[in-house]
Amino acid sequence: MRQEELENFKKVLLQKRQAILDNNLEHCKSMENIRGLSFDEADHVAMHMKNTLDSSIFTNHNTELEYIDSALTKIEQDTYGVCEMCDEPIAKERLKAKPHAKYCIVCREIVEKNSKD
Template sequence: MARKDSLEKLRKILQKRRDAIVRSALGDLSLLQGRASKSADVLDAVADTVQSELNSQLLEVESRELAAIDEAIERLNRGEYGTCETCQKPIPLTRLRAVPHARECIECHRLAEKRRSHPAARMNRMFDSYQTDGAS
């Protein structure tokens, strides 16, 4: 029963984080839309451009986190939350508290990271990218 109670607390944490990201993203979006660069000074124009790029990148990161949180909430609704998608073992609560939208236990996550960072994996991604770009 303790795990079930902890998972419900994590649901509330996910929902609060989701609400915070939505508010932040709306603010970032309004900043991007509200920037009409009419600066007479070149340095001001450059600063505006850099700030717009940073806001755009932040919006992208927030968008990815929001998608991960929405998926975690959906897994909660289906009763699949807290189970590693790779090994099917329960994800420790300490990991879920640290990363509430985690899909894998730390061991499986580390193995996946190692595979992604392996030189052969990087070469495969480069090759796939080349084929996609070259086909256009």
């Protein structure tokens, strides 16, 4: 992969990373706000948050963050864009759609199938 392309992916990844971190910060802030409320109010809001599955979105974001961090490490180590399973290069179209992809399309299907079973 050309240096120019790598730089571009790095930029996209860093932007995504920042967006997730900002989002987490917002989440923490709203948790802070809850702590400032009276017990009854806090309880009510906490229940509401649980119901809206806000916390699962939070977890998803953190998983994505891990993927992004590992993709950034790979850029530094010059192994970016290589499938972790078969060591084949991941298609650029795929990386453009999902710059933190770990697997090529073929391996991703295998991984998804296995995780479903």
